Amino acid sequence: MTSVTVRVPAKVNLQLSVGPRRDDGYHDLVNVFHAVSLFDEVTAWDAPRQDTAGPGVTASGEAGSVDGSPDGSVSVAVEGESAARVPLDGGNLAVKAAVALAARAGRRPDVRLRIRKSIPVAGGMAGGSADAAAALVACDALWGLGSPREELMEIAAELGSDVPFALFGGTAVGTGRGEKLTRVPVAGRFHWVFALAEGGLSTAEVYGECDRLREATGEQVGWPSASDDLMAALAIGDAKALGAVLSNDLQPAALLLCRPLARTLAAGREHGALGALVSGSGPTCAFLAESEDHATTLATALEAAGVCRTAVTASGPVPGAEIV
Ligand code: ATP
Numbered sequence: 001m002t003s004v005t006v007r008v009p010a011k012v013n014l015q016l017s018v019g020p021r022r023d024d025g026y027h028d029l030v031n032v033f034h035a036v037s038l039f040d041e042v043t044a045w046d047a048p049r050q051d052t053a054g055p056g057v058t059a060s061g062e063a064g065s066v067d068g069s070p071d072g073s074v075s076v077a078v079e080g081e082s083a084a085r086v087p088l089d090g091g092n093l094a095v096k097a098a099v100a101l102a103a104r105a106g107r108r109p110d111v112r113l114r115i116r117k118s119i120p121v122a123g124g125m126a127g128g129s130a131d132a133a134a135a136l137v138a139c140d141a142l143w144g145l146g147s148p149r150e151e152l153m154e155i156a157a158e159l160g161s162d163v164p165f166a167l168f169g170g171t172a173v174g175t176g177r178g179e180k181l182t183r184v185p186v187a188g189r190f191h192w193v194f195a196l197a198e199g200g201l202s203t204a205e206v207y208g209e210c211d212r213l214r215e216a217t218g219e220q221v222g223w224p225s226a227s228d229d230l231m232a233a234l235a236i237g238d239a240k241a242l243g244a245v246l247s248n249d250l251q252p253a254a255l256l257l258c259r260p261l262a263r264t265l266a267a268g269r270e271h272g273a274l275g276a277l278v279s280g281s282g283p284t285c286a287f288l289a290e291s292e293d294h295a296t297t298l299a300t301a302l303e304a305a306g307v308c309r310t311a312v313t314a315s316g317p318v319p320g321a322e323i324v
Helices: 093-105 127-142 149-159 163-168 203-217 228-236 239-245 251-257 261-270 292-304
Strands: 003-021 027-046 063-069 072-080 111-117 171-175 180-183 190-196 275-278 285-289 310-316
Touching: 003 127, 003 163, 003 190, 003 203, 003 228, 003 310, 027 127, 027 163, 027 190, 072 093, 093 111, 093 127, 093 149, 111 127, 127 149, 127 163, 149 163, 163 171, 163 180, 190 239, 190 261, 190 292, 203 251, 228 239, 239 275, 239 285, 251 261, 251 275, 261 275, 261 285, 261 292, 285 292, 292 310
Parallel strands: 072 111
Antiparallel strands: 003 027, 027 111, 027 171, 027 310, 063 072, 171 180, 190 285, 190 310, 275 285
């Protein structure tokens, strides 16, 4: 095999409950992840041993090459949505994934990667994590490793708490730091609009602001648990009920750090969104629509209102990273 392409979805959090800050700085979370049809695509090519000059496959001309190990190399090119904001060195999560998988397999990580982005960068939709999951699946196939899913899930959890869900897909409750996943039964399909903002928000900064706000207000936070009403709405495919129970504990912090988002959320509600919330750590805003047609109308209305850079429609749940 000389190349493998993997398609991987973005996620939106239907519930993001943030527990008290732990001694290690992380928070215990209850995270209801939902994979939506907004996809990045990662292609992995065989890279001959000496080939470290860059992939030569990118239309955008953005390419970088990094040493993956003392005796191997990974090169990466990125194109598409906000590609210029994606690192092209060892900080790229897809590169990290290729290096981690090669180390586990005891081989050289010689590979050329190309990432086609549609998932907003630093948008609260786990785009970098998605690319890492896609790179794991692509390199595993390219190198003929045949790793069991559980092993890829283990490597994924080491790479970041949102990476396992990008492999898992569908709808799932994540606990711990978000990486322990339990599948949630869902009837039917839900239609979404995502309002993409100018720029991004740093996840660490949003968590920091959330801690600061809680300290300032003396808010006592209990141990989080998955909402029964949310599970019931998903099980029967009731979009109206789902819209009423969407929740995100990071939203107040994201709104403080990015004040225009309040207007974006209000505009979506004015145009009949069944639910409106900041996606993860933001600044992307997610709107639940009544139908596919309503999603299209809502996206047009949000763009016309000038409350976002662009608005895209998607539906969920969809499967996790898969070879195309
Ligand atoms: P999450 O929802 O998991 O908190 P996010 O969607 O807000 O994440 P990402 O798009 O994953 O944010 O990007 C976060 C940062 O990760 C970016 O600012 C970028 O510098 C870095 N990064 C590393 N690799 C990638 C990648 N392949 N795609 C996008 N960003 C990447």
